[in-house]
Amino acid sequence: MTLATALKTGDLTQLPSRRDEDWRWTDLRGLIRQVPPASPAFDDDVAAGPFDGLAADEILFVNGRQRHAAASGAGEVVALRFVSATEGTAHAAAYAIVVEPDTTLVLLESHEGQAGGYFSDVTLDIAVGEGARVERIVLVDDDAEAIDVVTAEVDLAPGATFNQTVLTAGARRQRIETRVNHPGAHANVRLDGVYALAAQRHADQTTIVTHGGVDGVTSQLTKGVVDDQARGVFQGRIVVQPGADQTDARMGHHALILSDKAEVDAKPELLIFADDVACAHGNTIGALDDEQIFYARQRGIPEAEARAMLTQAFLGEVVERIEHEGARAVATAWVAARLGRAE
Amino acid sequence: MTSMLSIQNLHATVADKPILKGVTLDVPAGQVHAIMGPNGAGKSTLSYVLSGRGGYEVTEGSATLNGEDLLALEPNERAAKGVFLSFQYPLEIPGVPALTFIRTALNAQRRARGEDEIAAPAFLKLAKEKAAALKIDFDMLKRGLNVGFSGGEKKRMEILQMAMLSPKFLILDETDSGLDIDALKIVSEGVNALRAPDRGMLVITHYQRLLDYIKPDRVHVLAAGRIVASGGPELAHQLEAEGYDKYTVAA
Secondary structure, three states, X not given: OOXXXXXXXXOHHHOOOOOOHHHOOOOOOOOOOOOOOEOOOOOOOOOOOOOOOOOOEEEXXXXXXEEEOOOOOOOOEEEEEEEEOOOOOEEEEXXXXXXXXXXXXXXXXXXXXXXXXXXXXXXXXXXXXXXXXXXXXXXXXXXXXXEEEEEEEEEXXXXXXXXXXXXXXXXXXXXXXXXXXXXXXXXXXXXXXXXXXOOOOEEEEXXXXXXXXXXXXXXXXXXXXXXXXXXXXXXXXXXXOOOOOOOEEEEEEEEEEOOOOXXXXXXXXXXXXXXOOEEEEEEEEEOOOHHXXXXXXXOOOOHHHHHHHHHXXXXXXXXXXXXXXXXXHHHHHHHHHHOOOOO | OOEEEEEEEEEEEEOOXXXXXXXXXXXXXXXXXXXXXXXXXXXXXXXXXXXXXOOEEEEEEEEEEOOEEOOOOOHHHHHHHOEEEEOOOOOOEEEEEHHHHHHHXXXXXHHHOOOOOOOHHHHHHHHHXXXXXXXXXXXXXXXXXXXXXXXXXXXXXXXXXXXXXXXXXXXXXXXOOOOOHHHHXXXXXXXXXXXXXXXXXXXXXXXXXXXHHOOOOEEEEEEOOEEEEEEOOHHXXXXXXXXXXXXXXXX
């Protein structure tokens, strides 16, 4: 049951629906009345991506078709771009990345809506070798009418490090899912997320981390703000398999609701089948603090600016965990722009 | 002498409960006036009504700064006109470094007054100078505003903001609370450095101790929502010796 299958077969019954427990807040079956035509090849130039200038190598997909391969294939910083360039059409793409043992990769991934109302499905397989280190930064900048599903399956070898930050402004319906097969064995995972949603946008960040062996670490922090009639979804599942002792897993999800009609649905889940583990989760949903807003206003900051400043600071805690300096600056400016602030 | 801050017959309620019941007070430019009074007299309410915090309703009377109606303005507009309230309990703002917060405030005030924003180098130079005078480690200004600061550090940060924003009229709400004697001296010196012929101050305090360091020109006693006595600095000493009993009974 995936969007990609439905796009390929034209069979709407293949779409995930609210009857699927893991999709109950991101119903595609109930939304999509018909599968749009397949996206045409698009050979014109596309606008520069958000990480332009930061990566030596670029892998570019336009309308689901790969355009360039990485120039050398061996760069430490690689831009991976998925551009949707045609209005109202559908495409799917799949890509696999193998990170050799003891190497480093910074993956600057962007999903760019350069047209309106498209359907996009992207599937990634990322295999991280022993002792290798990956930082994946995913910036999802979809059109308001787009339907977008991004699924990554991450396999870690012992001693690997995988750090991820997903930043999204949502779409008509959008799901960004990350599944991590965690071997324990001193592998280290950081899975972070930011969502900043307005109007009628929807974003779903779903993660599933399965700890299969002893001595694994996972740290998760997702923060979001929803305004107007937007809807944010966070589903975080950490599974600790029998025998995966000494697992240390922490998950936090915190959201601000800025409007009466906005909604956040959160489901943190810890499924623990091992002994002697340290697992914790925290989930809060609230509003901005009126006392802080008055304090800022008393110092001369107008209310709208005070709200944006406090909101940006709230999300900033996640953005600051991005290690790659250039990407962190891009993410900071992107969040500021979503909140109507110039950096 | 014309008054800078002029409060006439001010009545205010909180959740329909009358707290201020006809406060009349004039503070001329260049002077420091102290407001003393027992707990629950309305001291903090007065500071919040003047600065425009939500939840306080003015039912009668007026408050003007240099002839301009303060009560009609938004809190940030009052700040741009020069009203600064030093909070009894300064807020912590995680994720917003003190430097960013102050620069944002300063530039917002300047924009509201139709002035140019301050350039980054000039701002940093000013911040370094003022922080050194208040014995604030400059690195503290790069951390989230007031986050994890002690009571004394928070009060010093209030004075730093005051010095950077250079307001026309200062309201100090229980600035001495939570300060040890060394911090009290540093904070008082910071406030005294801001005394100027074109600046007025209202110092709200429960105890006379602060007034040994910030010497007032006039002392007023606020009890049960009204000014019940006014006098020179000697009035503060008298209150320290005799307590507020006679005013609370009279009120």
